[in-house]
Amino acid sequence: MTDEQVIGDVASVLGVDPAELTAQTDLLDAGLDSVRIMSLVEKWRSAGHADIDFPTLAGDPVLGSWIELLA
Template identity: 55%
Template sequence: MAEEVSTVIDRETVISDIATVLDISSTELTEDTNLLDVGMDSVRLMSLVEKWRAGGAPHADLVTLASDPVLGAWLDVIVP
């Protein structure tokens, strides 16, 4: 079964998607969270980038996000 892709990419969606792939509660994430410190790796990041780009976030880019793995920086890039 194909994974359902959201058509609206907002802050809550990004945070929820990250929490889901890391298997943690979204309440554990703040804008200052370094996502590498909570288990983000390149495979998970690639999966999220593909999902967000398909969902309408053209600025979601693997290199950009990997270069600054802090949640607040990701939100600034992904959410218009």
């Protein structure tokens, strides 16, 4: 999964332009909630990232950290 795909998926669930997000963006501050995190977990698991789970993402809700996990 590319950085752009992760950013695009996150931007999509937040309803923002991907250009508004940076690696330092705290996604909870940006409006991401648990339901949206779970939708991303399911999407990314379906794409082959079986090791991704809610506690991992919620525990470090910074976009750059998520990119590192999924790259």
